[in-house]
Amino acid sequence: MADHSSNGGAAGPTHKVLVPRHKLATRITHWINVVAFVMLLLSGLAIFNAHPALYWGQKTDFDHPWLAMTATPAPGGKLVGHTKVGGADFVTTGVLGASPGVDGKPQARGFPKWLTMPPYKALVDGRHWHFFFAWLLVLNGLAYLAFGFWNGHLPKDLWPTRQDLKEIPHEIVTHAKLQFPKDERATRYNVLQKMAYGGVILAFIVLILAGLTLSPRLDAGFHLPDLFFGRQSARSIHFILAWAIVAFLALHLFMVVASGTWNNIRSMITGRYAIEVPETSEGGDHEA
Amino acid sequence: MKPERRGFLSGLVLSTSALVLAGCNKIANSSAVDHVLTSAEAFNRRMGHFFVRPKSLAREYSRADISRFFKPNGSIAPDNPADASSTPAYRAHVASNFADWRLVIDGLVEHPQTLSIADLKAMPAKAQITRHDCVEGWSSIAEWRGVQLARLLQKAQLKPNAKYIVFHCADAIDKNDDGSPLFYYESIDLEDAFHPQTILAYAMNGQPLPVPHGAPLRLRVERQLGYKQAKYVMRVEAVDSYKRYGQGKGGYWEDNGYEWYAGI
């Protein structure tokens, strides 16, 4: 291993070389996943809007949602949007509870039209979008896992090693300083990256299971609600995990930008990633 | 950043998002796109049938799990003359406490039936405490008591070409284009029709079925969503195809775009 004290770059003159980074299967499944997830989020919020409240347990206790978006009429044909979380009540007019519909007029709706697919209020179309992209996401995810085990990507590149675990404190410090290696070390995922990717894969699996729990037919076969403490809890967990993945996405995009936007994105499109290697003539004592 | 450049940029962002939004509306409204999207329904159905055996039972709950408030949905007051779903015929049944009401079982059957509530109650009863999942996302639990549909169909004896069971209802859920009442209807296949938990229920939580929940008789088909649970059932018809009713999609909500397979 090269030394960790430098700012990631190799000492002495270096030049850039493009090295292979992401396999074709990883790249294709990654971008399909992005499209499917975005569509699932938007159509999921359209479905949520049909009954913009969430509960714990097996059945709905209509008086005690833990999250609810409502609209109350105000003078002048206006609507005031409320978002209740636990015991707290926030006025969220314009975004949550009440916001302009596609005709521009105030409408009682959980999430606003720019966060739902379709933008107009229609549970039926939201379901059509959701199921289509849900199966796309599942098939794509299965392909990702199958390729990942078959070509060794998952155990080799994503599973943290013992050495990785020791590096956690060090990686936290360098991440906090937004210092990223530019040399040969950059060809591997660091341990925080591995944990974030592993975490998001796990989140997708639980999210999908919670979604399947909402199917009364599958419940009859597998008693899935027992896994999630009831069908209404499963609906809540499905919702929470979707937003957890949005949080991952925000962090993910931030890291992509912070560690070299174009280099990263190119590596996820063409598969090639630029690293800095010492000039061969003055290579000194650095490992290649 | 110079103000005009910022103005241009925010203008660009605003106009693109407006375009995207308009585009989303267009795309969502396009029937070609809808055709592609609804192909997922077949997948839902195949997966449901691949992973879950025909006779697997929906979970049953205990008395303690029964919802204090079970939300009635769809038509909820066909007994009220002011309600759009109401008809004089249904109101007359309510007024006479369903004394003259008869369930008709006909279509592709050898022995058509005409049964009163008393006839139904005289048959072996099936009771179950199950969860009702509305397509909107909420769930309520209630105890239902009624007659297994399988028992009624055995009595009527299906002809070999019968493939589906259509339920014709008394509530005018909507209007036809000519203004005439459009009655609720639903349909299920024979796998669900002969499922042990598929019943025509005349009682809910130990009481005669209340009007908001479909008095005097409603369908319970426990492995599907709420809109399959036809209320105010008047006639049970065995058919080889449900295409000739409504818009041909097999039910009122199906005619409005919802999936015929409501197992998810």
Ligand code: HEM
């Ligand atoms: C919900 C959306 C997203 C999820 C769940 C997600 C998830 C992931 C995962 C799991 C990996 C690791 C893949 C592997 O090696 O097997 C990855 C890598 C990557 N993603 Fe995403 N991603 C999302 C959106 C995006 C977006 C919108 C971009 C565009 C900027 C992006 C850019 C990248 C890049 C550049 C890498 C490679 C990082 C590297 O080489 O170090 N991702 N993503």
